[in-house]
Amino acid sequence: MKELVLALVAAGFGLVGTVVGARAAKKGALISAKVTLQQVRDQADxxxxxxxxxxxxxxxxxFLAAWDECLRIVQSVGLLGDSESPGPSPLRDAAGRMTERARRxxxxxxxxxxxAAEELADSIRRDVxxxxxLLKLAEAYVPSVERRATDAAPAMRAAMEAMDEATRQMGEIAAEVAETDEIGRVPPEAAAAFESFDRAQELVDAAMDRGHADMDKVSEFLDRATALMDELKRNQAARERTRERFTTAARHTLAPPGPDTV
Known part of the structure; x- marks a missing residue:
C-alpha cells in the first residue's frame, strides 16, 4: 500500500512537470509566433x-515632364502653338497630359x-x-476695325473735298456780291451753293459719326484685350508660387524615412 501511494505521488509530480513544461513551451511558441508576425508586418510596412x-x-x-513640355511649347511657338496647323493646339494637348498625371x-x-499639382494643371489650362x-477676340475685331478704317478714309476724304468745294463756291458768291456793291442781292447760283454746303456738312457729320463709332469699337477691343492680358499675368505669377509649393511638398514626401520611421 505504501509503495502504491509513493508511486502515485511520483506520477503526480511527473504529470505536473509535464504540464508545466508544455505550458512553457506553448508560451514560448506563442511569443515566437508574435515576434515573427510582427517582423512580417514590419517588413510589409x-x-x-x-x-x-x-x-x-x-x-x-x-507630371513635371508634362509641365516642362508645356514650357517648351510656350517658349517655342507661343500659347496657341502653330495657329496654321489643323487640329487642337500643342499646348492644349500638353495641358491635357498634365491633367491626367495630376489625377494619378x-x-x-x-x-x-x-x-498643388491640380492647381498647376488648372493654371496651364486657363492660360490656353x-x-x-484673345485669338477669337482679335479675329472678330481686327478685320472689322481694319475694314471700317479702310472704308472710312475715302468717305472722310470725299466729305472734306465736298466741303472744300462748297466753301469755294460760297467764297466766289461772296466775292461777286462785293464786286457789284449790291448789298442784299442774292445771286441765282447761291441757292445751289447753299445746298452743296449743306450736303457737304452732312457728309462730314456722317464721316465723323462713323469715325467715333470705329473708335468706340477699338476701345472696346482694347479694354477686353487688356483685361485678358492682366488675368494672364496674374495667373502666371500665381503659378510660380504654386510650382514652388508643389516642389517643396514633393521633396518632403519623397525624403527617405528617418531612423524612427517604421
Whole structure:
C-alpha cells in the first residue's frame, strides 16, 4: 500500500512537470509566433512604403515632364502653338497630359502635393483658354476695325473735298456780291451753293459719326484685350508660387524615412 501511494505521488509530480513544461513551451511558441508576425508586418510596412514612394516618384516625375513640355511649347511657338496647323493646339494637348498625371497624383497623394499639382494643371489650362479667347477676340475685331478704317478714309476724304468745294463756291458768291456793291442781292447760283454746303456738312457729320463709332469699337477691343492680358499675368505669377509649393511638398514626401520611421 505504501509503495502504491509513493508511486502515485511520483506520477503526480511527473504529470505536473509535464504540464508545466508544455505550458512553457506553448508560451514560448506563442511569443515566437508574435515576434515573427510582427517582423512580417514590419517588413510589409517597409515594402509598402517603398512601393508607394516609388510610385509617387514616378508620378511626380511624369507630371513635371508634362509641365516642362508645356514650357517648351510656350517658349517655342507661343500659347496657341502653330495657329496654321489643323487640329487642337500643342499646348492644349500638353495641358491635357498634365491633367491626367495630376489625377494619378491625386490617387497616390499626399493631399498637399495633389492639390498643388491640380492647381498647376488648372493654371496651364486657363492660360490656353485666355489665349484662345484673345485669338477669337482679335479675329472678330481686327478685320472689322481694319475694314471700317479702310472704308472710312475715302468717305472722310470725299466729305472734306465736298466741303472744300462748297466753301469755294460760297467764297466766289461772296466775292461777286462785293464786286457789284449790291448789298442784299442774292445771286441765282447761291441757292445751289447753299445746298452743296449743306450736303457737304452732312457728309462730314456722317464721316465723323462713323469715325467715333470705329473708335468706340477699338476701345472696346482694347479694354477686353487688356483685361485678358492682366488675368494672364496674374495667373502666371500665381503659378510660380504654386510650382514652388508643389516642389517643396514633393521633396518632403519623397525624403527617405528617418531612423524612427517604421
Amino acid at each position: 517597409v515594402d509598402q512604403a517603398h512601393w508607394l514612394r516609388q510610385q509617387r516618384f514616378q508620378a511626380y516625375e511624369g 497624383i491625386d490617387i497616390l497623394g499626399p493631399a498637399e502635393v495633389a492639390q 483658354d485666355i489665349a484662345t479667347e
